[in-house]
Amino acid sequence: MAAQYPALQVVLALLAAPVCLILRRPNAAWAVATVITWISLALALSLLGRVLETGVILYPMGDWAAPWGIEYQIDTVNAFMLVIVTLIGSVVMPFARASVEAEIEEERIYLFYCMYLLNLAGLLGIAITGDVFNLFVFLEISSLSSYVMISLGRDKRALTAAYRYLVIGTIGATFYIIGVGMMYMTTGSLNMADLAAILPAVADSRTVLVALGFLTVGLGLKLALFPLHLWLPNAYAYAPSAVTVFLAATGTKVAVYAFIRIFFTVFGGVEIFTAGVIPQILAVLAALAMIGASAVAIYQTDVKRLLAYSSIAQIGYMVLGISMVTVTGLAGTIVHLFNHAIMKGGLFMAMGCILFKIGTVQLDQFEGLGKRMPVTMAAFVAGGFSLIGVPLTVGFVSKWYLVQAALEKGWWLAVAAILASSLLAVIYIWRVVEVAYFRPPPKGSAEVSEAPLSMLVPLWILIGASYYFGIDATQTLDIAFAAAETLFAPPL
Amino acid sequence: MTVELAILLAVAVPFAGAVLIPLTGAKPNLRETVTLVCAALLFYLVSVIYPTVAAGGVPEVYLFEMLPGLSVFFLVEPLGLIFAGIASFLWIATSVYSIGYMRGNNEENQTRFYAYFAIALGAAMGVAFAGNMLTLFIFYEVLTLSTFPLVAHSGTDEAKRAGRVYLGVLLGTSIGFQLLAIIWTWSLTGTLDFTDGGILAGKADGLTAGILLALYTFGIGKAALMPFHRWLPAAMVAPTPVSALLHAVAVVKAGVFTVVKVVVYIFGIDFLFDIGVSEWLQYMAAATILIASLVAMTKDNLKARLAYSTISQLSYIILGAMLVTDLGIIGSGMHLAMHAFGKITLFFCAGAFMVAAHKTEISQMRGIGHAMPFTTLAFFIGSLSVIGLPPMGGLWSKWYLALGTLETGKLWLLGVLMVSSLLNVAYLLPIPFRGFFSSPEENPPLKSSHNHDSEHDHTHDQDRPKGIKEAPVACLIAIGVTSAGCLVLFFYPDPVYDLMRQIVTP
Numbered sequence: 001m002a003a004q005y006p007a008l009q010v011v012l013a014l015l016a017a018p019v020c021l022i023l024r025r026p027n028a029a030w031a032v033a034t035v036i037t038w039i040s041l042a043l044a045l046s047l048l049g050r051v052l053e054t055g056v057i058l059y060p061m062g063d064w065a066a067p068w069g070i071e072y073q074i075d076t077v078n079a080f081m082l083v084i085v086t087l088i089g090s091v092v093m094p095f096a097r098a099s100v101e102a103e104i105e106e107e108r109i110y111l112f113y114c115m116y117l118l119n120l121a122g123l124l125g126i127a128i129t130g131d132v133f134n135l136f137v138f139l140e141i142s143s144l145s146s147y148v149m150i151s152l153g154r155d156k157r158a159l160t161a162a163y164r165y166l167v168i169g170t171i172g173a174t175f176y177i178i179g180v181g182m183m184y185m186t187t188g189s190l191n192m193a194d195l196a197a198i199l200p201a202v203a204d205s206r207t208v209l210v211a212l213g214f215l216t217v218g219l220g221l222k223l224a225l226f227p228l229h230l231w232l233p234n235a236y237a238y239a240p241s242a243v244t245v246f247l248a249a250t251g252t253k254v255a256v257y258a259f260i261r262i263f264f265t266v267f268g269g270v271e272i273f274t275a276g277v278i279p280q281i282l283a284v285l286a287a288l289a290m291i292g293a294s295a296v297a298i299y300q301t302d303v304k305r306l307l308a309y310s311s312i313a314q315i316g317y318m319v320l321g322i323s324m325v326t327v328t329g330l331a332g333t334i335v336h337l338f339n340h341a342i343m344k345g346g347l348f349m350a351m352g353c354i355l356f357k358i359g360t361v362q363l364d365q366f367e368g369l370g371k372r373m374p375v376t377m378a379a380f381v382a383g384g385f386s387l388i389g390v391p392l393t394v395g396f397v398s399k400w401y402l403v404q405a406a407l408e409k410g411w412w413l414a415v416a417a418i419l420a421s422s423l424l425a426v427i428y429i430w431r432v433v434e435v436a437y438f439r440p441p442p443k444g445s446a447e448v449s450e451a452p453l454s455m456l457v458p459l460w461i462l463i464g465a466s467y468y469f470g471i472d473a474t475q476t477l478d479i480a481f482a483a484a485e486t487l488f489a490p491p492l
Numbered sequence: 493m494t495v496e497l498a499i500l501l502a503v504a505v506p507f508a509g510a511v512l513i514p515l516t517g518a519k520p521n522l523r524e525t526v527t528l529v530c531a532a533l534l535f536y537l538v539s540v541i542y543p544t545v546a547a548g549g550v551p552e553v554y555l556f557e558m559l560p561g562l563s564v565f566f567l568v569e570p571l572g573l574i575f576a577g578i579a580s581f582l583w584i585a586t587s588v589y590s591i592g593y594m595r596g597n598n599e600e601n602q603t604r605f606y607a608y609f610a611i612a613l614g615a616a617m618g619v620a621f622a623g624n625m626l627t628l629f630i631f632y633e634v635l636t637l638s639t640f641p642l643v644a645h646s647g648t649d650e651a652k653r654a655g656r657v658y659l660g661v662l663l664g665t666s667i668g669f670q671l672l673a674i675i676w677t678w679s680l681t682g683t684l685d686f687t688d689g690g691i692l693a694g695k696a697d698g699l700t701a702g703i704l705l706a707l708y709t710f711g712i713g714k715a716a717l718m719p720f721h722r723w724l725p726a727a728m729v730a731p732t733p734v735s736a737l738l739h740a741v742a743v744v745k746a747g748v749f750t751v752v753k754v755v756v757y758i759f760g761i762d763f764l765f766d767i768g769v770s771e772w773l774q775y776m777a778a779a780t781i782l783i784a785s786l787v788a789m790t791k792d793n794l795k796a797r798l799a800y801s802t803i804s805q806l807s808y809i810i811l812g813a814m815l816v817t818d819l820g821i822i823g824s825g826m827h828l829a830m831h832a833f834g835k836i837t838l839f840f841c842a843g844a845f846m847v848a849a850h851k852t853e854i855s856q857m858r859g860i861g862h863a864m865p866f867t868t869l870a871f872f873i874g875s876l877s878v879i880g881l882p883p884m885g886g887l888w889s890k891w892y893l894a895l896g897t898l899e900t901g902k903l904w905l906l907g908v909l910m911v912s913s914l915l916n917v918a919y920l921l922p923i924p925f926r927g928f929f930s931s932p933e934e935n936p937p938l939k940s941s942h943n944h945d946s947e948h949d950h951t952h953d954q955d956r957p958k959g960i961k962e963a964p965v966a967c968l969i970a971i972g973v974t975s976a977g978c979l980v981l982f983f984y985p986d987p988v989y990d991l992m993r994q995i996v997t998p
Contacts, residue, residue: 389667390637391630400559403675415672422667430659438644438652474560481560 002046006059006072009043009082009128010138012036013121020114026106029113034093036117040124041090044082051079052482058130066130067191073130077483080334081127081257084341088249089120091345095458096242098451099352103240104152112152116246118145123254132180132266133190135258139176139222142254143169146247150239161234168231172221179214182207183266192266200269215262216278223255225282225319226289229312236308241352244304248311249345253337256318260333263322264487282323287417289316294424298431303361304351306428307344310387313421314340317402320414324405327484332401335480339394339469343386346462350380353451353459366432368441375450377436379463384429386466389422393470397477495551498540499566499621502576505534506614510607517603524591527606531583534613538573538580545573546987548994552623562678564630567623567686570991571756571825575749576620578832579742583613585970586737589840592966593733596847605645605731609738611638616742619749625674625684625758628750629666632714635746636662642734643727654726661723662713670711673704677758686753690760701759702769708754709773709810714747716803717810718780724803728795732843735795740802740835745828748809752824755813756995761821770814777811778908780804785915792853794842797919798835804912805831805878811905812893818996820896825992826985827889830877833977834886837874838920840971841867844963854923861927863960866968868927870975875920877978880913885981888989 016036020029051057051074059072074082100112122142129135147169151162184190186207187198202208217228224232232252236244290313297309314336321333351361353376358365370377386393399418406414450456469476509530516522544551545568553566568576590609594602615638618631636659644655678684681695692701713720727739755764764770781804788800805827812824844867845851849860861868877884880891890909897905962968981988 385637388663391626391633397559399671400675403672404679407676407679419668419672423664426659426663426667430656434652438647471558472556474557477560 002050003059005043005047006057006074006128007061009040009047010121010125012043013040013117013124017114017117017121020110020117024110026101026109026113029110030093030097030100033113033117037086037089037093037120040120041083041086044079044086044124047074048076048079048083048479051076052479067189067194070129070131070134071191071193072128073193074128075483075486076479077260077334077486078127078257080338080479080483081254082124084253084338085120085123085127085250088246088341088345089116091458091461092242092246092249095245095349095352095455098454099242099356100240102356103154103242105154108152112149112240112243115145115149115152116243118142119149119246119251123250126254126258130192131190132183132192132195132262133177136173136177136180139258140173142251143173143222146243146251149243149247150235152243153238153240155238157234158238158240161231161238165231165235168221168228172218172228175214175218175221177218179211179218182211182214186211192261195266196268199267203270212267219255219259219262223252223259223319224312224315226285226292226312226316229289229293229315232312233305233308236311236348237302237305241348241355245345245348245352248308248348249341252311252315253341256315256322256333256337259319260322260330260487264330268487279323279325282319283411283414286316286318286320286323287414289313290320290417290421291424294421294428297428298424300428301363303354303363303366303432304348306363306432307347307351310425310428311340311344313425314344314387316421317398317418320418321402321405324409324411324414326405326408327481327488328401328408329405330484330487331477331480332398332405334483335401335473335476336398338476338480339386339398339466342462342469343383343394343466346459346466347380347383347387349455349459349462350376350383353455356451356455357449363432363435366435367439368436370433370437372441372448373450374448375456376459379459380436381429381433382463383466384425384433386470388425388429391470392467394466394473394476395470397470397473401477493540495541495544495549495568496553498537499551499553499568502534502537502541502580503566503614503617503621505530505537506610506617509610510614513607513610514603520595520602523603523606524587527587527590527610528584530610531580531587531613534617535577535580535584538576541568541573542577542987544568545570546991555627558626561682562626562684563624564627565623566618566621566627568621569686569757570994571749571752571828572620572622574825574829574988574991575745576617578829579613579616579620579737579745582737582741582832582836582974585836585840585973586733588966588973589736589843589970590733592964592968592970593843593847594731596964596967597731599645599731601645604641608638608641609734612642612738612742616746619746622686624686625677625754628753629670629674632670632712632746632750633663633666635714635743636666639727639734639738639743642738643730645730645734651729654729657726658723661720665711665713665720668711669707670713673707673711676704676707686757688757688760690756690758690763692759693763698767698769701763701767705754705759705764705769705773708758709751709776709814712747712750712754714743715751715810716744716747716780716806717776718783718803718807721780721784721803725796725799728793728799732795732839732846735799736836736839736843739799740839741832744802744806745832748806748813748824749828751810752813752821752828755816756821761816761818761996765816770816773814774811774902774905777807777814778905780807781811781908781912782915785912785919789915789919792855794845794852794854794857794923795839797854798838798842801838801878801916801919802835804916805835808890808893808909808912812896815896815900815905817896817899819892819899821996822989822992823889823892823894823896825995826892826988829988830885830889830978830981830985833974833981834874834877834884837870837971837974837978838878840967840974841871841874844967844971847967848963849960857923858926858930859932860960861924861929862932864927864962866962867971868924870971871927872921872924873975873978875916875924877981879916879920883982884978885985886978887982888985
């Protein structure tokens with residue numbers, strides 16, 4: 001049984017999606033989605049445990065041997081990704097029930113759960129597969145389902161946001177598949193390990209270079225690398241809260257993972273990345289994202305949009321870590337994938353609670369929220385500390401390793417950018433804090449009215465996790481460093 | 493009780509207090525009892541640790557591993573014990589004082605006030621007992637964040653603006669400079685433990701060490717070295733007990749304490765002396781001493797004047813550390829204690845003037861000694877100690893700082909200390925003198941609504957200020973204790989001196 005876990009990891013969610021479609025009843029669909037997510041988490045944890053113990057797991061789909069068949073390859077890096085995605089999903093599901101009821105028309109609720117499961121299957125598929133074309137298929141599954149999820153909300157602006165995401169996302173996927181096609185032209189292979197072995201020999205060909213360019217831009221669009229981030233702010237801001245929480249915490253993270261996989265595994269044996277100008281270009285774009293997006297976040301009046309811009313800045317941190325091409329830098333990126341997922345998930349959940357209660361997340365409507373929704377706002381402040389990088393939070397841990405990596409490289413401007421971006425975070429978080437705590441509640445508002453426990457508990461689980469893993473970061477860092485070392489190890 | 497347990501409890505008790513205070517918030521008397529019990533217990537715990545450390549021990553308590561190879565742990569050495577002892581003793585005094593002040597002034601949200609106050613004290617204990625720079629940094633930031641609600645306590649626009657400056661400068665310097673210095677030190681040496689003789693010797697060249705020292709010194713914004721001092725005057729918008737204990741003792745002393753710790757245990761006195769990169773920071777400190785004193789003279793608001801005086805006095809401690817001589821370090825450590833007692837007395841008095849007479853401006857305090865003789869006398873005592881005149885404890889620290897400057901052979905630094913003392917005389921002593929020897933009617937008319945009231949009972953106003961009595965008894969008790977402390981430290985400074993002696997002669 002345990003040998004089939006890699007397949008079950010993806011197939012369960014994929015098969016459960018149509019079940020929701022058939023059930024149609026919101027509560028039943030919710031129950032299916034929740035149970036499936038929790039089982040997926042258990043599978044992911046057991047896979048991670050096995051990888052840490054015995055090393056890489058290879059699983060040929062349908063027993064067709066690689067490189068002709070599709071092979072799932074699970075090492076520390078993607079086992080960790082599987083855990084991140086399913087963990088976030090497991091916390092989001094209990095939260096989603098009340099939140100979705102409030103934000104999505106009742107007759108469409110089952111669609112949300114259906115799309116969520118498809119999305120989950122897609123993200124897990126991207127993470128688990130060892131085949132670049134298979135990755136494309138899962139990329140499309142996750143993208144298409146996320147367009148639908150974003151547009152499910154009552155807010156009509158969500159439709160244009162989803163449409164814009166659809167256009168940009170399709171361009172990204174197309175670029176990716178063009179890149180894959182070109183690689184296939186030159187190498188005749190789609191298996192990642194196989195490609196890694198063949199590519200060094202043909203790396204000089206212009207086709208491979210162009211392929212790399214297409215892959216970079218395609219995935220850059222997916223992970224919202226500045227300046228390819230334009231789809232993200234509105235998509236996050238106008239999507240239903242549960243969707244925002246899940247996508248913000250997992251969607252771009254998985255794209256970052258795919259990026260890492262293409263560069264460090266598929267092109268791992270090629271000098272292009274270690275010697276060329278690509279790292280410098282990435283570093284500059286990352287720094288621009290960290291500073292620029294944080295600065296833009298300061299001027300937002302919609303707090304969900306504010307957090308969305310903050311996400312773009314945080315993706316900058318991750319890309320910066322990648323661009324250093326060192327174990328410390330990459331470990332910083334990988335640990336930040338996890339850390340940012342839990343803190344930003346928590347912050348968007350706080351937004352969900354506020355939307356649930358007062359129906360808007362416009363900053364000027366936050367007056368007196370510190371008194372009206374003390375539990376939610378306390379969570380927001382606690383999560384905000386993590387974004388700033390106050391010690392004992394996960395944000396501090398990520399920042400510590402990214403700064404250390406930059407110091408090792410002697411990249412002083414990168415150090416400055418990381419610290420400056422933290423200080424900008426102080427400003428945008430504090431704008432919200434001042435409105436919520438220093439302005440009196442508007443007249444006639446209820447004294448204290450909090451979101452239901454089913455929302456508050458998941459919220460505090462994520463916020464609590466962002467302190468738990470900030471106080472004892474040894475476990476996550478051990479995994480992150482092991483993962484980073486795997487990526488630098490010579491290909492199989 | 494073992495010393496290790498006492499250390500843990502010393503950090504835990506204030507935090508436990510912060511939990512209990514909101515629970516007892518509905519009953520103010522019970523709530524204040526919690527604060528007092530915590531403060532007394534804390535001082536007792538510190539006194540349990542004292543004998544071990546005085547005998548040369550360095551008790552250690554391991555907490556947990558935070559990052560691989562980097563743990564959070566406590567280690568009590570003499571300097572930390574001095575800081576903890578002062579902060580915990582003065583917390584008792586401040587708690588008594590707060591009861592009089594907060595009730596006398598009818599402040600709102602008192603429960604929140606006492607709770608954050610307790611957290612701040614717990615953070616100060618964490619700073620004092622930190623075993624490495626990471627632990628110190630954690631509590632340093634907790635101290636910043638927990639004092640923000642105290643600074644912005646009143647919630648007015650002014651308080652909000654002050655809060656922004658406070659947080660902006662303190663977080664800005666700590667994240668922008670200090671954190672960078674810490675991570676840099678870590679990547680150079682692979683350790684952050686406070687070690688006798690420092691950890692950077694042999695690991696960093698002169699230039700790197702110079703940059704690091706600058707990053708640390710300016711990154712420790714709580715030390716208020718110019719140009720990063722603006723937060724301290726801004727913080728004066730807080731209720732007076734906060735200004736007294738936190739912004740004259742716990743927070744600012746946490747700052748200079750960290751500077752001394754970094755100089756002694758991260759760089760090492762010998763290493764720093766050899767590479768000579770601290771010299772320009774002596775100039776910065778000297779400049780801050782003089783400029784802040786001059787600015788203090790121009791301030792009519794009593795708390796603002798005291799704030800600038802604090803900035804100036806903090807730089808005495810930084811100067812003493814940057815001299816990197818034995819006597820300079822001893823002087824720094826002693827000034828930590830002496831200035832704490834002197835300055836908290838002055839702030840207590842300023843608060844008493846405000847509660848009892850509603851006077852905040854110095855120009856309004858002529859003749860106040862007639863109505864409030866006890867408070868004015870205490871202000872006089874505190875002033876003498878801050879200036880450094882006998883028979884007050886402040887003499888000793890200035891004495892050793894002066895000896896330290898002579899050790900380096902820089903006579904002009906001695907000159908700076910002397911000029912500054914004269915400036916202290918000029919901006920502090922006129923206040924009690926005018927209080928005693930002027931008569932109230934020389935006060936220029938107030939612009940506020942007090943004018944209106946005084947028309948009714950004009951005759952009363954002639955010989956003594958309208959209805960002014962001494963401050964609430966609770967305030968007076970606290971003022972009595974701290975001003976007595978200034979005197980006691982003159983006759984009995986030995987514990988502080990002996991502890992500091994241990995640091996320089998291992």
